Amino acid sequence: MSTLKIAIQKSGRLSEKSLQLLEECGIKISNGERKLKAVAQNFPVEILFLRDDDIPQYVEQGVADIGILGENEVWEKGKEVKVIQQLGFAGCRMSLAIPKDEIYADLSYFEGKRIATSYPKILIDFFAQKNINVFIEEISGSVEIATSIGLADAVFDIVSTGSTLLMNGLKEVETVTKSEAVLIAHPNLTPETQAILNKLLFRIQSVREGKQNKYILLNAPNSTINNICSLLPGMKSPTILPLVNKDWSSLHSVIREDDYWEIIEQLKNLGAEGILIIPIEKMIR
Ligand SMILES: Nc1ncnc2c1ncn2[C@@H]1O[C@H](COP(=O)(O)OP(=O)(O)OP(=O)(O)O)[C@@H](O)[C@H]1O
Ligand SMILES: O=P(O)(O)OC[C@H]1O[C@H](OP(=O)(O)OP(=O)(O)O)[C@H](O)[C@@H]1O
Ligand SMILES: [Mg+2]
Structure with missing residues (x-):
């Protein structure tokens, strides 16, 4: 029987979330200590634990x-792979930073400067597009130290909270691009592996939709229930159930996580009470 071979990062920023995603998709993996390969017990997949830089190849x-x-590693390596799904974790930006006391006006600052980075390809492409000449010092880690040890005038690296830059006396001056974790695939899968991938993608989609939405329950006077329905259209339409108090109803629906603080004010103004917002584990439209 065919199996789908999935490469994930062995240890690092992506490891835990990658395994968690597979587990949320109902895939049971028991990876013994230090094992570099694992077979799922209940789904035809094999997991390979690798350095993230090697995954595109x-x-x-x-x-x-x-x-x-x-996705930053996908761009950097430039291999023939298909990005098939954004995964919504490990969100970060890739930025240029310079010593905090430097005066910065615009990108022309970088003309003729030495920039330390672990992402030379992304940086070369960026400055080529801007017609600016820079010298790249490629290093594989601890990039933010490069200016203070005299290796470079500026750095180009991943930024999330900005605290690494701050600790190293740097300021972020340009965001070159933004990245998050993605699922990539070989461009020509066999029909059998593609079929397993389709099943996995369906599961990932329902996990992601679940995370992006909330189940909402509330009580409201019958006089405003139609207005509330138009605020909360749900998947097909909301459910309305009568309360023992004949003038009131209970309404159940689904709301996007990003929208609910905004809408809750409006619901309260329409007389809604007893509003409950409940997480959804999986959602299938
Ligand atoms: N501070 C951060 N916030 C959010 N995402 C990050 C952050 N740092 C890195 N990432 C993302 O996580 C990925 C892996 O980062 P990590 O630091 O674990 O890589 P690494 O040191 O190259 O690991 P490996 O040993 O597997 O080569 C990065 O390519 C980036 O997409
Ligand atoms: O803006 P911040 O929240 O400080 O995050 C940015 C830092 O995170 C990453 O390194 P990581 O901590 O993964 O260490 P690494 O050198 O082992 O890659 C990245 O290379 C930056 O150095
Ligand atoms: Mg790496």
Whole structure:
């Protein structure tokens, strides 16, 4: 029987969330300490635990069928792989930073400067597009230290909270791009592995939709229930149930996580009471 080979990061920023996603998709993996390969007990997948930098190459070669990694690594490696799904975690930006006391006006600051980075390809492409000449110092980690040790004039690296830059006396001056974890696939999967991938994608989609939405229950006077329904259209339409108090109803619906603080004010103004917002584990439209 065919299996889908999934490459995930062995240890690092993406490891825990990648495993968690597979578990939320109902895939049971028992990875013994230090094992680099695991077979799921209840779904035809094999997990390969790798360095994230190597994942694009393995997926291009077909050693792994799919992989989970930061989109930044996909751009940097430039391999022949398909990005098939944004995964909504490991969100970060890739920025240029310079010593905090430097005066900065615009990108022309970087003309002729030395920039330390672990992402030379992304940076070369960026400055080529802007017609600015820079010298790149490629290093594989601790990039933010480069200016203070005299290796470079500026750095280009991943930024999330900005605290690494701050601790190293740097300021962020340009965001070059934004990245998050993505699922990539080999461009030509066999029909059998593609069928397993389709099942997995369906599960990922329902987990992601679940996270992006909330179940909402509330009580409201019958006089305003129609107005409330138009605020909360739900998946098909809201459910309305009578309360023992004949002038009131209970309404059940689904609301997007991003919208609910906004809408809750309006619901309260329409007389809604006893509003409950409940997490959804999986959602299938
Ligand atoms: N501070 C951060 N906030 C959010 N996402 C991040 C952050 N740092 C890195 N990432 C994302 O996580 C990915 C993996 O980062 P990590 O630091 O674990 O990589 P690494 O040191 O290259 O690991 P490996 O040993 O597997 O090569 C990055 O490519 C990026 O997409
Ligand atoms: O803006 P911040 O929230 O401070 O995050 C940014 C830092 O996070 C990453 O490194 P990581 O901590 O993963 O260490 P690494 O050097 O092992 O990659 C990245 O390379 C930055 O250094
Ligand atoms: Mg790496």
